[in-house]
Amino acid sequence: MTNSNEDIKCPVASTLKFIGGKWKTVILYYLTSGKKRFGEIAVRIPTISRKVLTQQLKELERDGLIFKEQYKEIPPRVEYSLTDLGKSLNLVFKEMSNWGLENVLNKK
Amino acid sequence: MTNSNEDIKCPVASTLKFIGGKWKTVILYYLTSGKKRFGEIAVRIPTISRKVLTQQLKELERDGLIFKEQYKEIPPRVEYSLTDLGKSLNLVFKEMSNWGLENVLNKK
DNA sequence: CATTTTAGTTACTTTTAGGTTACTACTTTT
DNA sequence: AAAAGTAGTAACCTAAAAGTAACTAAAATG
8 A cells, every 4th residue: 555645634545555555464463463584474374475575574573563583593492472562452453353254255 | 455365364364355455444444424425525625536436436336345326317326335344444544544544643 | 612592684586466458349429 | 408416437537555686794603
């Protein structure tokens, strides 16, 4: 989601600027179950390429939704977790999840 | 939003397939205040081109979120309104709206 | 000394979304 | 006879998002 609809002060669109895009919600939703390593996320979401995963994680970090912990180990270990801001999306995800379950997943 | 993450049964991503994209939430959110004509929507969201507006409305209609009424008049009159399914997104929008207000619009 | 392991990066290509401009249909109004 | 009004469509173009494949660092393991 670009920022050209910033001129429209739509609070819903504002939120989508943070969690819009093909993968962010999936990543964030997975992180609601706790801290995860890069590789764990990649395995859990096999259809995302590592390049794109890296990009999305960077953006989520830049936007303050997730926190990145790097351990100075070899081989490297990196863990991602939700920040308070990320956790504050909780209710949003809950409603989206409910809707998706009721109207999409349990429909087909 | 494409459907390549359909394989992942993420209820949140499922919902985004319906309301993801740059404009859909803005359109739907506007329609929560009642039936609107094509031109009214276009005026209200001036940064969207008419081509894209048409496209988005078609997709929303295809997905069963909005209903299109065409009056056989000249000049033409077309009205769009939320279907029951569209209205059922109410809670989702409410939470997204809250989050956007608290964390984006009132922050800057 | 070759291999494995993890979390990436780089360069390049493809796909998708969105945008621009010009055009149409049909009636009413001037 | 010309212009205005509405809701589009068609052809074309651009930018952004996503994908692919090959590569890297540095230590540990066999």
